[in-house]
Amino acid sequence: MTATSDREQMAYVSAQAADARVKVELDTGDMTLNIGPQHPATHGTLRIACQLDGEQVVVAEPIMGYMHRGYEKLCEVRTYPQCTTLINRIDWLGSFANEVPFILAAERLMEIEAPPRAQWIRTILFELSRIANLALFLGDMGVQIGALTPVFFAFRDRERVLNQIEEVTGGRFHPNFDRIGGLKDDIPKGWIEETRSVMVKMRTFCDEMEDLLVGNEIFQARCRGVGVIPPEVALGYGLSGANLRASGVDWDLRRDANPGLAWDQVDWRVWTHPDGDSFARYWVRLQETREATHIVDQLLDGIPSGPIMAKVPRIIKVPAGEAYISTENPLGEMGYYIVSKGDLGPFRVKIRTPSFNNISIVPWVMKGVYVPDVITILGSLYFILGDIDR
Amino acid sequence: MTDETTIEETPPADDQRERLLSDLSDSLGEILVESHLRPHENIWFRVKIEAWQDAAMAAKSAGFEYFGFLSAIDWHIAPEGRYEDTEFDTGLVEEDDEPVEIDSSTGYGGGDTRFQMLMQLYSLSEQAGVILKADVGDDMTVDTVREIFPGADWHERETHEMFGISFRGHPTLQPLYLPTEFEGHPLRKDFPLLARQVKPWPGVVDIEEIPEHLEAQLEAEVMAAFESNEGGS
Amino acid sequence: MTTLLALPYWQETGIKLGLALAVIPTTSLILVYLFLFKMMAFMQSRLGPNDTGPYGTLQLIAEAIKFLQKEDIHPEQADRRVFRMAPVVVLASTFLLYVVLPAGPDAVVQNLDTGVFYAMAVSSLSVLGILMAGWASANKYALLGGLRAAGQLIAYELPLILAVMGVVIQAETLNLQGIVEAQATGEIFGFGAIGNPFILTQFIAFLIFMIAAQAELTQTPFDMPVAETELVGGFHIEYTGFRFLLFFMAEFGTAFAFAALASVMFLGGWWIPGFDVDDNILNVLGPGVMLAKILLVAFFIFWVRFTYPRLREDQLQKFAWKVLIPLSLANIVLTGIFKVVF
Secondary structure (H helix, E strand, C coil), X not given: CXXXXXXXXXXXXXXXXXXXXXXXXXXXXXXXXXXXXXXXXXXXXXXXXXXXXXCEEEEXXXXXXXXXXXXXXXXXXXXXXXXXXXXXXXXXXXXXXXXXXXHHHHHHHHCCCCCHHHHHXXXXXXXXXXXXXXXXXXXXXXXXXXXXXXHHHHHHHHHHHHHHHHHHHCCCCCCCCEECCEECCCCCCCHHHHHHHHHHHHHHHHHHHHHHHHCCHHHHHHHCCCCCCCHHHHHHHCCCCHHHHCCCCCCCHHHHCCCCCHHHHCCCCCCCCCCCCHHHXXXXXXXXXXXXXXXXXXXXXXXXXXXXXXXXCCCCCXXXXXXXXXXXXXXXXXXXXXXXXXXXXXXXEEEECHHHHHHCCHHHHCCCCEHHHHHHHHHHHCCCHHHHHC | CCCHHHHHHCHHHHXXXXXHHHHHHHHHHHHEEEEEECCCCCEEEEECHHHHHHHHHXXXXXXXXXXXXXXXXXXXXXXXXXXXXXXXXXXXHHHCCCCCCCCCCXXXXXXXCCEEEEEEEEECCCCEXXXXXXXXXXXXXXXXXXCCCCCHHHHHHHHHHHHXXXXXXXXXXXXXXXXXXXXXXXXCCCCCCHHHHXXXXXXXXXXXXXXXXXXXXXXXXXXXXXXXXXXXX | CCCCCCCCHHHHHHHHHHHHHHXXXXXXXXXXXXXXHXXXXXXXXXXXXXXXXXXXXXXXXXXXXXXXXXXXXXXXCCCHHHHHHHHHHHHHHHHHHHCCCCCCCCCCCCCCCCHHHHHHHHHCHHHHHHHHHHHHCCCHHHHHHHHHHHHHHHHHHHHHHHHHHHHHHHHCCCCHHHHHHHHHHCCEXXXXXXXXXXXXXXXXHHHHHHHHHHHHCCCCCCCCCCCHHHHCXXXXXXXXXXXXXXXXXXXXHHHHHHHHHHHHHHCCCCCCCCCCCCCCCHHHHHHHHHHHHHHHHHHHHHHXXXXXXXXXXXXXXXXXHHHHHHHHHHHHHHHHHHHXXX
């Protein structure tokens, strides 16, 4: 009797031990995968620490600061015209668009206004830098999910736009062309016709992208339903630009809070998409690029005559006050909160960059997606690293 | 095309902002300290620091549900100045009719303490924005608003490392940009910009002095160019 | 079949071995130059290499020398022996595949009776090497890549074999030479001048074969094990220099071999209409015909590669199990019915 019970007890114990072993063996634990800092999908030095369960992401935490240059601090020890040199380098793919809100905020505080001609040319250059920036996204998104060809088309055609920007400003990437009170120079002769033909080419480029990617079944399979952001979440996180509009929120600062540029003089529309997924974000940006070429076309028709520079003092001192001006940049809402104390330079500049807010949604949106989707979502949220880190 | 004169000529927009101002003032009630309005711009509200969360909540329920940014201002005057004490710059101050006084004012809406919180929100339906401010007390602590606006999470982390302001209820106040072992809060005005102290920056002399014998000639050239441009296309 | 040359066994084997050793680098070089350099550049509206040699043809030699010069780096934590063996295993599977590829009535290294079976078995060996590389690199990206390759194995290997089954049933042989003969002597409704290339009767099988081969070769849209933009190269992320070159050669050598298999099984192989199947002249003309057909098939493989984005792993599984496998099973059933009825 005791022998059997002993045996039973032993059997029970060994069964328990076996169970425990199996449990230990089956508890595989999560793997931490560092996507970045050197990774092609982060185009820059962003690091995303992913906790993986198999190929599924449990937690994704972006880690940045690899490129933090402290622009807010540096702006405090520079004069206003010198700040634009730094500001150019925040979103380096759409540099001219970075300068505009800063200059506008300074102008608002000084209560001067650039002449209409300068405003129109500003708007044209703004839209050109939007096209140059978004064209690269349109191709890059393809390469992120494995299609190699679109990105070469994008580089080829973006060059045309950069040439136009260079012809006016002298700089392909960092024009530093905007001045408080107007622009540095007028547009060169023959530029308007050239730009028109470039716009035609850019529309062809958009059509190509539509054929190559938007209509592609695999692209749709990879992007539709991936990284869905509902509108209320998008608002709470402060998403801006095409990311917000792809969630169905009809909000475009060019139309809704125009700080004085020529967008209200032309006929254009704001594109939105109800889905809020990666495909919607791509689609909205594609439409926006096309729309921007139409805006440029219309603006080219009606550049008013007149001076390109208002009368401003040689030494620029901005009166005391505070101003927050933001514009709809290629990546989203970029704004500058300038606190002035009447000095040569700003007292404090808070730079509100679109990518910072756009990427802050990453931990929320990447719960439970697969590793390939991490790349898709990162690509579709579209960030520039200088724009996150400042 | 919004210059100051046209703004004064278009009162409807002002009406809208004034209405928003009074509405929000009512809902904020006694937690509102001061407000400021500039036509066609954001509306400034300064609220009590204890009610920072309530103010965010009130603004959200009043339709300001789009989160712009959150940051802080250090109103302290930097002990090193703006590193502008070059010969040219000091000479400039003397030349001026009214010398530049160090302004100790604290912006729109006023402020009593050194640090001030800053938050910008949009209302999509009204197409207007508000800027909420609050004076940070000596305990350097504010309630977090990340439950109300999830996007504030990272902004609060950034504010924490840059200004040293703590956020009550924020679970992960780790540094966002700076290395973990970094000491100090860079955006405070008393945080020295070491590179500048080691080597004075020549770039402060932004505009070179034009030699006197050339000044009149240059001025005439500029004016001629200006006038010819005004007539042309 | 008459033999072209009567040589002792060891001489014959020596010649064949030497040929195979020469053929594999050459074929992968041809594919890389023609498609990866020139065609891809043309499709993407940019210049291919054009400085080194006439039309940049010597670029490949330069690349090979570059790879040979590079330092052979082992990751510190790597399982060294497995790490070194992996590229050899992958390349060995490519070499073994060439054994049964016929280029003429006698121009074949070894005419196995179970040629199709052998080819399918040997080609799946490369996954073993990939898995070894993924594991031994001690790198998470490589591990993910290796696991993806292993997970992909069944998803495409099954449709591949099932698609070939249709051909085998129609040809009534597993011998690749027999399949060529069956196509050469076949007739389309009594019209036998061009034989009966199985692409006509086995079109569905051909499509499935090509799709599955794309996955086997880890070409886009099924290049998840490599996935440059997410896994940064996947299983070969840690390989440098010559070992990377081995992977590279194996990839394109296998692409060539699969294009050859497709042309043998579906496009009539080395046979030229108007000749007898065992005409000796075909031993000379056959390789040329095969090369032309292989390049045509490879063109499609690479065309797809440059055009399409990459699928996700679960989407491939879904596609394989819900579409490819039922379709290939239906194809087998249909082929069987037709075989019995006619």
